[in-house]
Amino acid sequence: MNPKSTIKGRGAQLNVPNRFFELSYEMRDDFLEFCHKDGEESDKNKTLYLEVFPKTIVNKVESPDIGMAYSMNPYQGCEHGCIYCYARNSHEYWGYSAGLDFERRILIKKDAPKLLETLLKKKTWKAHPIVMSGNTDCYQPAENTFEITRQCLEVFLKYKHPVSIITKNALILRDLDLLKALAKDNLIGVNMSITSLSEDIRRILEPRTTTIKKRLETVKMLSENGIPVNVMLAPIIPSINSHEILPLAKVVSEHGALSIAHTIVRLNGAIGEIFSDWIKKTMPDRADKVLHQIESCHGGNLNDSRYGTRMHGEGKIAEQINNLVKMARHKYFKGKVMPKLNLDLHEQFKEGQLKLF
Structure with a gap:
């Protein structure tokens, strides 16, 4: 990889056109040359935080092959910059690009805790696990500043409501006090995403995420404090991290994952163009091989929206990957199981305290 040819600290290396917009813009070579001669920056590469005001915060998940029924996202867009992220496409609904905009235009939902509390107090609401980060990471760098996720966890604890978290950031340990309190009543489950044991791969695949070492330490710390952890080996990308399935499974099991x-990996919508551009710049020696192997897992396409096959693919390479995961479970997780979250307490705490009568 030539570091001079890439945008530092970002996954995407371009802003692809928004499919909902008739017009688009591009950086012309003559403009870039003008900036170079005048010693000016053509792109300041800064992250902007933009407050938005949604009317609701919890979304019902309709997809039949996603293991969640309800999700909530305190932030839209994600500064982690994971190049493969399926959530990139959702940024187009907000009027931005799925490319660099997704990483640099972060939408902040400060009202999320209030909206969540309003929902949990409704007489018609029945307890069901709500997943934080069904779309974008609730512990991304913005959480350091705004602490919206922590405030939401306080609401879940107050109303004794089950919650599940998906993250790849060690910042979750900041809220260990709340997580331990939720765990006492079996109200919390954590899904830590770990896609590689290689820091070199992590840096270019997920440029602003927590290091692998810290993520493993986080799994261990959570587990030692009685908080159940599932590790997401997701996505598996042929010829990038597919050879790490067994070593990854072994290490995360040793650190306490249940x-x-x-x-x-599937590259739907704008992600196909973003990923293809990225891999040709960062891994030119294997770009075509990786892209063709991804296609072989999805009926000859980079994208795949077919329920039932889109998550785990089809064909020989997909079969090998899926068999390795089965082998890893049998070898390193025999006798381990993630507990089901407690749905029974919330009804008694609808008003934020135990009902006596």
């Missing part, structure tokens, strides 16, 4: 889950 289970693993996986998906095979």
Whole structure:
């Protein structure tokens, strides 16, 4: 990889056109040359935090092959910059690009705790696990500043409501006090995403995420404090991290994880162009090989929206990956299981305290 040819600290290396917009813009070579001669920056590469005001915060998940029924996202867009992230496409609904905009235009939902509390107090609401980060990471760098996720966890604890978290950031340990309190009543489950044991791969695949070492330490710390952890080996990308399935499973099990889950990468919507551009700049020696192997897992396409096959793929390479995951579960997770979250307490705490009568 030539570091001079890439945008430092970002996954995407371009802003692809928004499919909902008739017009688009591009950086012309003559403009870049003008900036170079005048010693000016053509792109300041800064992150902007933009407050938005949604009317609701919890979304019902309709997809039949996603293991969640409800999700909530305190932030839209994600500064982690994971190049493969399926959530990139959702940024187009907000009027931005799925490319660099997704990493640099972060939408902040400061009202999320209030909206969540309003929902949990409704007489018609029945307890069901709500997943934080069904779309974008609730412990991304913005959480350091705004602490919206922590405030939401306080609401879940107050109303004794089950919550599940998906993250790849060690910042979750900041809220260990709340997580331990939730765990006492079996109201919390954590899904830590770990896609590689290689820091070199992590840096270019997930540029602003927590290091692998810290993520493993986080799994261990959570487990030692009685908080159940599932590790997401997701996505598995052929010829990038597919050879690490067994070593990854072994290490995360040794650090206390109770289970693993996986998906095979699929590059829907704008992500296909973003990923293809990225890999040709960062891994030119294997770009075509990786892209062709991804296609072989999805009926000859980079994208795949077919329920039932899109997550785990099809064909020989997908079969090999799925078999390795089965082998890893049998070898390193025998006798381990993630507990089901407690749905029974919330009804008694609808008003934020135990009902006596």
